Amino acid sequence: MWEFLTEFPSLGRRDLADFKNTIDGAFRSFSRAYGESLEIFFSPLLKFLVWFEKLLQATPWPLIIAIIAGLAWLGARSWKITVGTIAAFLLIGFLGMWEDTMATLAIISVATLMCILIGIPIGILMARSDRTQAVITPILDVMQTIPSFVYLIPVVMLLGIGKVPGLLAVLIYAIPPIVRLTNLGIRLVDKDVLEAADAFGASPRQKLWGVQVPLALPNIFAGVNQTIMMALSMVVIASMIGVKGLGVPVLRAISNQYLALGLMNGLAIVALAIIFDRISQSYGQRLQAHRGQGHE
Amino acid sequence: MTTEPKIKIENLYKIFGANPKKHLPKVQHGMSKDELLEQHNHVLGVHNVSLDIMPRQIQVVMGLSGSGKSTLIRHINRLIEPTGGEIFIDGEDVLAMNDDQLRDLRRHKMSMVFQKFGLLPHRTVRENVAYGLEVQGVDEAERNKRSAHWIDRVGLSGYEDRYPGQLSGGMQQRVGLARGLATDADILLMDEAFSALDPLIRYDMQSILLELQEELHKTIVFITHDLDEALRLGDKIAILRDGAMVQEGDAQQIVLNPADDYIRDFIKDINRGRVIQLRAIASADALAAAPADAPQLAGNTVLEDALSTMAEAEGQTIKVTGPDGSIAGAVSLTSAIQALHS
Numbered sequence: 190m191w192e193f194l195t196e197f198p199s200l201g202r203r204d205l206a207d208f209k210n211t212i213d214g215a216f217r218s219f220s221r222a223y224g225e226s227l228e229i230f231f232s233p234l235l236k237f238l239v240w241f242e243k244l245l246q247a248t249p250w251p252l253i254i255a256i257i258a259g260l261a262w263l264g265a266r267s268w269k270i271t272v273g274t275i276a277a278f279l280l281i282g283f284l285g286m287w288e289d290t291m292a293t294l295a296i297i298s299v300a301t302l303m304c305i306l307i308g309i310p311i312g313i314l315m316a317r318s319d320r321t322q323a324v325i326t327p328i329l330d331v332m333q334t335i336p337s338f339v340y341l342i343p344v345v346m347l348l349g350i351g352k353v354p355g356l357l358a359v360l361i362y363a364i365p366p367i368v369r370l371t372n373l374g375i376r377l378v379d380k381d382v383l384e385a386a387d388a389f390g391a392s393p394r395q396k397l398w399g400v401q402v403p404l405a406l407p408n409i410f411a412g413v414n415q416t417i418m419m420a421l422s423m424v425v426i427a428s429m430i431g432v433k434g435l436g437v438p439v440l441r442a443i444s445n446q447y448l449a450l451g452l453m454n455g456l457a458i459v460a461l462a463i464i465f466d467r468i469s470q471s472y473g474q475r476l477q478a479h480r481g482q483g484h485e
Numbered sequence: 486m487t488t489e490p491k492i493k494i495e496n497l498y499k500i501f502g503a504n505p506k507k508h509l510p511k512v513q514h515g516m517s518k519d520e521l522l523e524q525h526n527h528v529l530g531v532h533n534v535s536l537d538i539m540p541r542q543i544q545v546v547m548g549l550s551g552s553g554k555s556t557l558i559r560h561i562n563r564l565i566e567p568t569g570g571e572i573f574i575d576g577e578d579v580l581a582m583n584d585d586q587l588r589d590l591r592r593h594k595m596s597m598v599f600q601k602f603g604l605l606p607h608r609t610v611r612e613n614v615a616y617g618l619e620v621q622g623v624d625e626a627e628r629n630k631r632s633a634h635w636i637d638r639v640g641l642s643g644y645e646d647r648y649p650g651q652l653s654g655g656m657q658q659r660v661g662l663a664r665g666l667a668t669d670a671d672i673l674l675m676d677e678a679f680s681a682l683d684p685l686i687r688y689d690m691q692s693i694l695l696e697l698q699e700e701l702h703k704t705i706v707f708i709t710h711d712l713d714e715a716l717r718l719g720d721k722i723a724i725l726r727d728g729a730m731v732q733e734g735d736a737q738q739i740v741l742n743p744a745d746d747y748i749r750d751f752i753k754d755i756n757r758g759r760v761i762q763l764r765a766i767a768s769a770d771a772l773a774a775a776p777a778d779a780p781q782l783a784g785n786t787v788l789e790d791a792l793s794t795m796a797e798a799e800g801q802t803i804k805v806t807g808p809d810g811s812i813a814g815a816v817s818l819t820s821a822i823q824a825l826h827s
Binding site: 400 | 619
């Protein structure tokens with residue numbers, strides 16, 4: 190009797206092993222059956238990713254810096270941020286990290302683009318129905334809290350090691366903020382404004398694109414910003430399953446205790462993060478600049 | 486002269502709560518607002534309101550906050566669904582409309598001006614005024630042309646490219662008014678449209694509205710809690726309390742024959758001399774007693790303007806003419822003073 194209280198009445202060791210084996214077996218046969226078709230499904234994505242990475246690496250570096258500086262100026266309209274961006278990229282190139290930085294830039298850009306394409310529609314769906322929100326919110330919670338190594342396992346089992354599984358891992362980790370903030374932004378739109386749209390006979394579509402999405406844009410942009418940051422923070426983990434870029438030397442530095450190598454590449458990731466953050470944040474602020482201005 | 490009402494509201498009920506339909510019969514059999522709230526936790530918003538709103542008139546609906554006036558006006562374009570009753574616009578049953586018909590009604594037949602303006606903060610003044618037209622699907626060149634006209638009419642020329650957040654409250658509501666007028670709808674619903682503005686600007690806006698109404702002749706439903714505003718704007722006034730209609734009529738009827746103490750309380754501080762018109766107190770008896778050469782004044786002259794003429798006239802009596810110029814009766818100084826102090 191006492192034993193029952195001190196030892197948790199767990200499933201026996203054999204049953205537990207059988208239980209795990211069943212799940213593993215089921216997933217393995219699933220991946221044997223569908224792994225190839227999944228790879229075919231994702232092959233356009235892979236081609237795009239490879240093409241984009243090659244493009245970035247083949248383009249002469251002054252042109253890349255000019256384009257990025259141009260984007261920084263368009264986004265932030267600030268000399269400080271633009272000059273800082275140019276300086277950071279010059280330093281990165283000078284310290285021999287240009288190739289890796291371009292690879293990282295490629296996967297971050299593609300990942301962010303995918304997050305926007307998938308995340309904003311999901312966020313809109315969530316905002317339109319409380320039931321959808323009730324279903325998707327816990328899924329987002331799991332995606333944000335589950336340790337990334339755990340979902341790397343099935344992803345690698347299904348698709349092996351390479352760019353696409355790396356990209357998927359980044360997506361799973363980075364998509365929740367844009368979904369959440371799109372949903373929040375649309376739900377926060379002033380009820381009085383929506384009522385006015387209703388009173389003038391706006392259809393649901395006219396309300397969505399003419400009122401809700403435009404008014405939610407600052408929040409949606411905060412979501413894009415968060416998504417970029419989270420994608421960058423996955424760079425090292427993604428390099429463990431074969432994504433090239435700044436994460437690879439960091440990983441090498443960990444296993445070989447190369448302090449300088451680790452620091453340099455780590456700081457390059459930080460520099461990218463700061464640049465993207467400043468540009469997207471000041472763009473987001475500019476989006477709402479005309480609100481409340483000069484209003485007493 | 487009988488014209489069909491533009492808007493006809495019949496036995497309208499609105500109950501807010503988890504199961505309004507279930508409690509409707511109780512209210513119809515005389516349960517009061519307080520009892521409904523206490524016993525069933527449902528709120529009675531509109532209580533058996535019937536109202537005929539004539540075309541080309543300003544119908545004011547007045548009441549204190551919580552009297553259900555904003556709820557009532559939202560039934561006309563069905564922003565709120567009634568619990569019971571009927572609404573007809575130009576003889577058409579609004580409650581029988583499906584989504585498309587309702588959208589059409591809101592796009593073409595009526596527009597609305599809001600207390601909190603309800604402007605789109607991400608659009609310029611021009612784009613806000615053109616919003617109703619954009620929803621209708623009017624092309625951009627036509628939209629700009631028509632919105633420019635209305636921006637000019639409300640006195641906002643030069644501000645076309647500003648955003649609402651850059652304008653003062655009074656200017657924002659001019660944008661709201663121009664947006665309401667731009668669709669050329671017959672019916673204009675104004676929900677406490679000027680209540681958020683300070684008194685001087687409110688008076689200006691009332692003047693603009695009256696001036697526009699003189700040429701546009703729209704059917705306007707105007708919600709307010711301010712009696713002065715109601716008396717100034719309303720061709721007809723309906724007074725609500727606790728969701729129920731207490732009295733309905735023109736300003737004269739309400740000031741001279743208040744239906745109960747609630748309304749008497751309401752009107753006790755107004756300047757009666759500026760509201761009561763000669764036609765309302767003209768009588769045949771006074772006409773019989775009046776000298777043949779007594780001065781004549783138009784029936785819509787207010788007492789304040791008529792008193793000095795009356796005092797100087799022989800027998801202190803004047804004749805009152807109707808809209809067609811014929812003599813409708815006479816008013817003596819004594820009866821005028823009685824009307825001012827009753």
